[in-house]
Amino acid sequence: MKLEPTAIWARLDQFEAGARSHGVTHTTFRRITEALHLSGLQRNDLQQLLNRGCPKQYATPLWRIA
Known part of the structure; x- marks a missing residue:
């Protein structure tokens, strides 16, 4: 199944908000x-999409919660 970037970014924003509320940084x-x-x-494919969209959040091998 092909990733839908608009939906991915919206769902990622929700995930990050929840993670931040628990003190998660990566x-x-x-x-x-x-x-x-x-x-x-x-x-x-997800990793490539996120790295292209927000390369500064890629803290090898983790994703930094913005």
């Missing part, structure tokens, strides 16, 4: 994939 791409209800097979 997360794995696996956790983001699970939280967005995506297939593990889509993880690489």
Whole structure:
């Protein structure tokens, strides 16, 4: 299944807001994939999308919660 960028960014914003409320500063791409209800097979595509859209949040190998 192809990722829909607009939907991904909206759902990521919700995930990050919840994570921030719990004091989370970084997360794995696996956790983001699970939280967005995506297939593990889509993880690489998701990571590429996020890294292109917000490269400063990519803190190898983690994603920095903005």
